[in-house]
Amino acid sequence: MTCISELRPRLSRQSEMTEKITIGLICGGTSGENEVSLISAYNIQAALNREKYNVLLIGIDKNGGWYLGTIKVF
Secondary structure: OOOHHHHOOOOOHHHHHHOOEEEEEEEEOOOOOHHHHHHHHHHHHHHOOOOOEEEEEEEEOOOOOEEEEOOOOO
16 A cells, blocks of 8 residues: 555655645535635635645535635625
């Protein structure tokens, strides 16, 4: 059995400390809680340290369509 760490080259300690982690943040949905989910995702995104994390927003609209983008909350 091969584990993931064997498939990618080992990073040096210095590289591990400076490389950003990409986080996929899924929000929205077809339920009546769509707006609540968007606001929650906005707050999570705002709270994350941008020096450590890249945030990839993955949204689901009320019709079930998927999209990539940003959240604008007024």
